[in-house]
Each structure stands twice: as C-alpha cells, then as structure tokens.
Amino acid sequence: MTEPSSVAAPPASTTPAAPPKASFWEDLIDIFFSPASVFRRNENKSVWPPLLFVSIAIGVIFFFTFNQLEPIFDAEFQRGMAKAAAQQPQLTPEAMAKMKGISESVTRYGLSVIMFFSVLVIGVVSWVIGKVVGSAQSFHAALVVAAWSYMPRVLGAILGGVQGLLMDPASLTGQLAISLSPARFFAADQPNPLMYQFLGRLDLITIWVTILLSVGLYVTGKVSKGRAAIFGVIIWLIGALPVLRTAYMSM
Numbered sequence: 001m002t003e004p005s006s007v008a009a010p011p012a013s014t015t016p017a018a019p020p021k022a023s024f025w026e027d028l029i030d031i032f033f034s035p036a037s038v039f040r041r042n043e044n045k046s047v048w049p050p051l052l053f054v055s056i057a058i059g060v061i062f063f064f065t066f067n068q069l070e071p072i073f074d075a076e077f078q079r080g081m082a083k084a085a086a087q088q089p090q091l092t093p094e095a096m097a098k099m100k101g102i103s104e105s106v107t108r109y110g111l112s113v114i115m116f117f118s119v120l121v122i123g124v125v126s127w128v129i130g131k132v133v134g135s136a137q138s139f140h141a142a143l144v145v146a147a148w149s150y151m152p153r154v155l156g157a158i159l160g161g162v163q164g165l166l167m168d169p170a171s172l173t174g175q176l177a178i179s180l181s182p183a184r185f186f187a188a189d190q191p192n193p194l195m196y197q198f199l200g201r202l203d204l205i206t207i208w209v210t211i212l213l214s215v216g217l218y219v220t221g222k223v224s225k226g227r228a229a230i231f232g233v234i235i236w237l238i239g240a241l242p243v244l245r246t247a248y249m250s251m
Contacts, residue, residue: 024049031151035212038148039219043141050147051119058157059112065161066108071172072164073107079174079189083250115153122146125238126213126231133231135221145216149209156180156205180204193247201240210236 022030022041027050031038042050062069081096120143127135127142137145163178171177174188176196181203183196190196214232217223223231 024053027148028053028151031148031212032155035148035215036219039145039216042144042148043220045144047123047140047143047147050144050151051116054119054147054150054154055112055116057154058115061154061157061161062111063108065157065164068161068164069172069178071169072175072177073104075173075188076175077103115150119143119146119150122150122213126217126235129231129234129238130217130221130223132234133217133223133227135217135223135227135231137217137221141216141220145213145220149212149216152205152208152212176200176203181206193250194244197243197247198240200243201236206236206239210239 020037020041022038027038027042077100081091081099085091085096123143123146126146127137127139130137130142159180160178164172167178176183176188176199178184179200181200183199183202186196186199188196210232213235214228217231218225218228221228
C-alpha cells in the first residue's frame with residue numbers, strides 16, 4: 001500500500017477576523033481620518049466613553065469660552081424678546097431680565113446635559129431611519145455611531161471659541177456668525193430667515209457629522225454606499241426641519 005503523496009489542507013475558518021484593538025485615544029484620532037475602522041472596532045463596545053467625552057468636552061469648552069461668545073447670546077435673546085413682546089405686550093422688563101438670566105445659566109452650565117441627550121436622540125433617529133433604508137444596524141450600534149459621529153462638534157466648539165476671541169464683538173450678531181457655513185456672511189436679521197437658516201445647515205461641521213453617521217450606517221448596518229448616502233440626505237433634512245419651521249413661522 002502506498003502513502004498518499006499529499007495531505008489535504010484543513011478548510012479555512014469562516015469566522016470573520018476580529019477588528020484590531022485600539023485605545024480610546026487612538027480611536028479619537030482615527031475618527032477624523034479613518035472613521036470606518038473606528039466604527040468596526042467599537043460596534044459592540046460601550047457607548048459611554050465617546051458619549052461622555054463629547055458631552056463633557058463640549059460643555060467644558062463652552063463654559064470657558066462663554067464670555068467671548070456672550071454677544072451672540074445677547075443678540076439672539078434680544079431678537080427673541082422683541083418677537084415675544086410683540087405677541088405678548090404684558091411682558092415686563094423685569095420678566096425679560098429674569099428670563100435672560102435663566103437662559104444664560106442653562107446655556108452656560110447645562111450644555112453638557114443638552115449634548116448628552118442630543119446624541120441619544122440622534123442615535124434613536126438614525127436607528128429608525130436606518131431601518132427605512134434596509135439597515136441591519138442594532139440599536140446599540142446606532143448609539144455608538146451617533147456618539148463617535150459627534151466628535152467633530154468638539155472641534156467646532158473649539159473653533160467657535162477661537163472666533164469669539166478674535167472677531168469684533170459687533171460682528172457676533174447670531175449663532176451662525178461663527179458657523180462654517182455661507183450664512184456667516186449674512187446678517188442674522190436679514191429679511192429672508194428661511195434662506196438664512198437653510199444656508200446655516202450647509203455648515204461644514206454639520207455636514208461632517210452627517211457623513212460620519214452615513215459611514216457608520218454603512219459599516220454597522222451592512223447597507224450599500226448608495227443607501228447610506230440616501231440615509232445621510234434624510235438625516236440632514238430631518239435635522240433642518242426644526243430651524244426651517246421656526247424661520248418660516250417668523251416670516
């Protein structure tokens with residue numbers, strides 16, 4: 001009896017290779033340069049590190065840059081109170097001053113809480129819209145993607161503070177005056193608020209976040225690039241609805 005001349009190789013494993021490990025700080029850098037790899041590595045990890053980092057970082061940055069950006073909030077408040085006074089003549093200056101104090105306190109000290117729940121809402125909305133385009137993304141993965149996708153907002157908060165420090169306070173007439181959008185070149189009280197707010201939605205940070213959400217859906221939801229792009233357009237439009245509605249009602 002002769003020995004076989006060769007031995008068949010065992011079948012290759014069909015188990016997908018685990019994504020390479022990386023620290024949180026490595027992921028924090030990679031989300032700006034290689035977001036798909038960050039989503040792959042963190043799809044099944046805890047949402048808390050990126051969620052808390054985004055919320056706390058933006059809150060801390062905003063707290064320390066509030067004084068530089070205060071002209072913006074004063075201008076926004078004055079416009080809001082002028083409209084409120086026209087609709088409710090019984091509003092007294094004392095009541096307005098009290099409202100301003102509450103508004104400033106919430107804005108200055110409560111932004112971390114606001115950001116925390118904003119990311120959660122984005123995660124829920126992304127998960128629902130993802131199902132519309134055929135996503136297999138889990139609810140947990142949607143929250144993880146939302147948290148990591150909000151990292152450009154941290155960069156936006158830093159850039160906003162720097163602009164508040166360097167720009168002439170007289171030019172800080174509204175929130176969009178420091179946005180990275182075409183709206184920064186227009187007056188906040190210009191006669192077409194609907195177009196003004198639409199231009200504000202073309203902010204580079206907003207578009208960046210939208211793209212990251214789409215990449216995250218592509219990676220964790222196992223959809224085609226075309227469906228991920230459709231998802232991104234829908235998410236961008238949904239985000240525009242509240243400000244566009246407010247602008248329309250003020251016309």
